[in-house]
Amino acid sequence: MGSTGHHHHESAPVNLTKSNLMFVALSALLLGGIGYSLRGATAVDGLFATLLLAPLFGFLFNGLRFRSPNAMLSGTVATLAAFVSFVCSVLLVVKMSGAGGAPLSAQFFDWMVVGDLSVSAGFLVDKISAIMILVITGVGTLIHLFSVGYMSHDERPSKYFAYLNLFLFNMLLLVLGDNLLVMFVGWEGVGLCSYLLIGFWFSDSEKAAAGMKAFITNRIGDAGFLLGIFTLFFLFGTVNFSEINMRAVQFGIESGWAGPMTLACLFLFIGATGKSAQIPLYVWLPDAMAGPTPVSALIHAATMVTAGVYMIVRLNPLFLAAPNVLHVVAVVGGVTAVMAASIGLTQWDIKKVLAYSTVSQLGYMFLAAGVGAFGAAMFHLMTHAFFKALMFLGSGSVIHAMNGEQDIRKMGALQKKLPITYGTFFLGWLAIIGMPPFAGFFSKDEILWLSFHSPLGHWSLWLLGLIGAVMTAFYMTRLMALTFWGKSRVPAGVNPHESPLSMTIPLMVLGLLSVIGGWIGIPHVIGHALHVPNVLEHWLEGAIHGIPGLQPGSAATEIALMGISVSLAGISAIAAFTCYVRRPELPGHLAARVRGLYDLVSNKYFVDEFYFGKLINPLVEGSRNLWAYVDVNFIDRGTYLVSDMVRGVGSVARTVQNGNLQQYALYIALGVAATLFLVMR
Amino acid sequence: MLELADYTFYFLAALVLISGIAVITAQNPIFSALWLALTMIGVAGIFVSLDAWFVAGVQLIVYAGAVMVLFVMVIMLFDLRHEIHAFSRGILSGFLKLASAGIVLGLIVGTVYRSAETVFAPPPVETDKMADVTKALANTLFTKYIFSFEVIGVLLLVIAIGAVTLSRIRGGTHASHD
Amino acid sequence: MPAMTEALLKVSLNHYLVLSAILFTLGMLGVLLRKNVIVILMSIELMLNAVNITFIAFSRYSGNIDGQVMVFFVMTIAAAEAAVGLALAVLIFKRFKEVNIRYFEHLRG
Numbered sequence: 024m025g026s027t028g029h030h031h032h033e034s035a036p037v038n039l040t041k042s043n044l045m046f047v048a049l050s051a052l053l054l055g056g057i058g059y060s061l062r063g064a065t066a067v068d069g070l071f072a073t074l075l076l077a078p079l080f081g082f083l084f085n086g087l088r089f090r091s092p093n094a095m096l097s098g099t100v101a102t103l104a105a106f107v108s109f110v111c112s113v114l115l116v117v118k119m120s121g122a123g124g125a126p127l128s129a130q131f132f133d134w135m136v137v138g139d140l141s142v143s144a145g146f147l148v149d150k151i152s153a154i155m156i157l158v159i160t161g162v163g164t165l166i167h168l169f170s171v172g173y174m175s176h177d178e179r180p181s182k183y184f185a186y187l188n189l190f191l192f193n194m195l196l197l198v199l200g201d202n203l204l205v206m207f208v209g210w211e212g213v214g215l216c217s218y219l220l221i222g223f224w225f226s227d228s229e230k231a232a233a234g235m236k237a238f239i240t241n242r243i244g245d246a247g248f249l250l251g252i253f254t255l256f257f258l259f260g261t262v263n264f265s266e267i268n269m270r271a272v273q274f275g276i277e278s279g280w281a282g283p284m285t286l287a288c289l290f291l292f293i294g295a296t297g298k299s300a301q302i303p304l305y306v307w308l309p310d311a312m313a314g315p316t317p318v319s320a321l322i323h324a325a326t327m328v329t330a331g332v333y334m335i336v337r338l339n340p341l342f343l344a345a346p347n348v349l350h351v352v353a354v355v356g357g358v359t360a361v362m363a364a365s366i367g368l369t370q371w372d373i374k375k376v377l378a379y380s381t382v383s384q385l386g387y388m389f390l391a392a393g394v395g396a397f398g399a400a401m402f403h404l405m406t407h408a409f410f411k412a413l414m415f416l417g418s419g420s421v422i423h424a425m426n427g428e429q430d431i432r433k434m435g436a437l438q439k440k441l442p443i444t445y446g447t448f449f450l451g452w453l454a455i456i457g458m459p460p461f462a463g464f465f466s467k468d469e470i471l472w473l474s475f476h477s478p479l480g481h482w483s484l485w486l487l488g489l490i491g492a493v494m495t496a497f498y499m500t501r502l503m504a505l506t507f508w509g510k511s512r513v514p515a516g517v518n519p520h521e522s523p524l525s526m527t528i529p530l531m532v533l534g535l536l537s538v539i540g541g542w543i544g545i546p547h548v549i550g551h552a553l554h555v556p557n558v559l560e561h562w563l564e565g566a567i568h569g570i571p572g573l574q575p576g577s578a579a580t581e582i583a584l585m586g587i588s589v590s591l592a593g594i595s596a597i598a599a600f601t602c603y604v605r606r607p608e609l610p611g612h613l614a615a616r617v618r619g620l621y622d623l624v625s626n627k628y629f630v631d632e633f634y635f636g637k638l639i640n641p642l643v644e645g646s647r648n649l650w651a652y653v654d655v656n657f658i659d660r661g662t663y664l665v666s667d668m669v670r671g672v673g674s675v676a677r678t679v680q681n682g683n684l685q686q687y688a689l690y691i692a693l694g695v696a697a698t699l700f701l702v703m704r
Numbered sequence: 705m706l707e708l709a710d711y712t713f714y715f716l717a718a719l720v721l722i723s724g725i726a727v728i729t730a731q732n733p734i735f736s737a738l739w740l741a742l743t744m745i746g747v748a749g750i751f752v753s754l755d756a757w758f759v760a761g762v763q764l765i766v767y768a769g770a771v772m773v774l775f776v777m778v779i780m781l782f783d784l785r786h787e788i789h790a791f792s793r794g795i796l797s798g799f800l801k802l803a804s805a806g807i808v809l810g811l812i813v814g815t816v817y818r819s820a821e822t823v824f825a826p827p828p829v830e831t832d833k834m835a836d837v838t839k840a841l842a843n844t845l846f847t848k849y850i851f852s853f854e855v856i857g858v859l860l861l862v863i864a865i866g867a868v869t870l871s872r873i874r875g876g877t878h879a880s881h882d
Numbered sequence: 883m884p885a886m887t888e889a890l891l892k893v894s895l896n897h898y899l900v901l902s903a904i905l906f907t908l909g910m911l912g913v914l915l916r917k918n919v920i921v922i923l924m925s926i927e928l929m930l931n932a933v934n935i936t937f938i939a940f941s942r943y944s945g946n947i948d949g950q951v952m953v954f955f956v957m958t959i960a961a962a963e964a965a966v967g968l969a970l971a972v973l974i975f976k977r978f979k980e981v982n983i984r985y986f987e988h989l990r991g
Contacts, residue, residue: 682987
């Protein structure tokens, strides 16, 4: 006993010194990089460099010692890296708004110059990406902090934090890139990190498969994204965002379906449906819940999945020039919102419910973008990042407390056991079902109002949004009821306990943001009465084109619609409360009444089965047939013929190559002589 | 009229060539090594005659010093004796080798005399102080060629690791299992 | 002394180039004819030195310092090559107790 303790004492300082040394070396590298970029450059360049390099540094630090089981050190470094990024983001945004809101940019080097194509490693903070970097690094820091506690029992915390920091780096590339190609690098990078983190516990083959599913589904979208880039480059000769947007405005509005801009936007939108989990490529996101829960919060709720929305908002003048695509975006968004919400009604896994909820909320963002309300899309993106990250982290806290149990049928009455988690989750619940004055209310109602009122919108889109909102209120209340209220169904032997402070602090901060996050975008009808301005709208002015032909709406209509959606959501929540707390036997009866429909919905409309039966398996089968007939009979025969000929010639030439080095040298000498002879002639 | 510089050149050229011939004809490798050292010194002298003092110094220190010591060390390590068959055998290949070497020499010399017009006087060195040439050299090396310089550094590291790895192998794939 | 002979003997760039060519050929002969790996390596050094002479000569006669930089690089490569070559020679010696170049035939696949 004494000897092991002694041994432990001896080995610990050695490890510490080693990592300290590495830390010093890496810090020197980082500082060198910052110093280099600061040398003779502006402070803006340095801020950009630090903002981007800090997570990369964290990745290198943790990646190089990925076997280390020291969650405390890895987590601290990773969290600090994220925090440094956050500070830089704040400084950049302050600098930008101080300079009258003109975009700040930094050009580090020419990345590639090929013919007409000239791409620089250029980065840009304008008012759109400002929101994004604040959300990414801010929420990211909180989630890193949460992970320190959450991953404390894991075998490979360093690897986890390395991936998390790499993700942050790539996400910042995606958001800050001033051209499509830099964005694409980040786009692929976040896809990679998503894959690595979904399959983080890859020894479980189901989780590994979920990672692959996410990766491959995203590839389909990425192919569309690439085609979009090609089309835009072909059309405009540039991949730079500001130039594309400028040219798109010059080109004017394209009304047909086959125009180049329409095509490019459609391709880009396919990319967006992959990354942001919209119909038809949403199937990967629910499976992505196989990853650690903080990952679901960061990547699959708050940041990465919003990349598609961000891309469309970033290219808003282009999309406005192709209104047909905007209709597609709106319809896809609206239908996704309703469909995902309906699936969410029937799920029993706490994370699956949240995943479908995310798909549904992303649908709202696309709905907003589709009716031209890009500002509302960004607004909802931000508030959603707050409350959904909060709910995911809350569910992580619950799962942590339940020793890994995710089935809400085995929970119940956790409000006493997990008071802080419950309290913060409660705030997130109020926010997502759209109760005033919580964050979700303002952003969702702005979307609903504009989808009704915008010239690009339609009352049917509003109706889709309303149905989605009602369903959201129902399934979220159901989730609350089954998890925190009612009678305890916790299995014997599980003793739920409140999580440590490092996990509850992020919850509290996000809870606060879920309450007040919406106040920056208070609609005029309410703001007018309260004398508060709509800060967000004012902020985004100039960066985002207004909806063309938008008339000032009637305040009465807006308030009426607001009243309808809030009261319906409230009724729906009360109904859910009644079903799951007061009369727990009721849902079973209802489900039995509409058995067929219930099965259809709870099996997620058999979309996965449809994909496998009608698309993937025929494709595999067809490829196999092609291989068995065409490849074996023709292509292989041809290549064998060629190889036989080569082998015949080679067997003659082979005698020259006998391994005698000096003979080789002689060949060289003869070759030199021959060359010189030719030169002389 | 021939000047002192010309005589110096002929003296150094003779030194280089005679010791060069001795390198490739000496039966005992240790003598080859010593002759090679003399060749290096001669080449350093040639560098001096071309006003490249710093390179000449490096030539003496690195080549005639370090590299030669490395050779001699290895030879001592092997304890090589007088070799009876110092040259590889084969009449045809031997003839071909001599012939190709002769042809190459002839062709190079021919090319030199046909292509380059004879340049007698080199442009005067603007500064005739050693330090200034060295300074100019350093300026070029560390600005225009800095990237190559770094790459060469990395290459040296790779080589050093490679050489160590090689010397740690015991017998390789042909190791006898005794 | 006749003017013609003197013109030939007066040292010029060509003299350096010819000296370099001869030294290069000597090294080449060493590589082609000697059996001892170490002597072959030395012959390679001879060839590299011959090249260095041309670099320096051209550098001097064109008044361009870049040639001298190249010599640095050549020297570095030469030192690296000697290190690896000698390490290989040591290996061969350990195995065969001799450093004959023919033993390198055993290196093939």
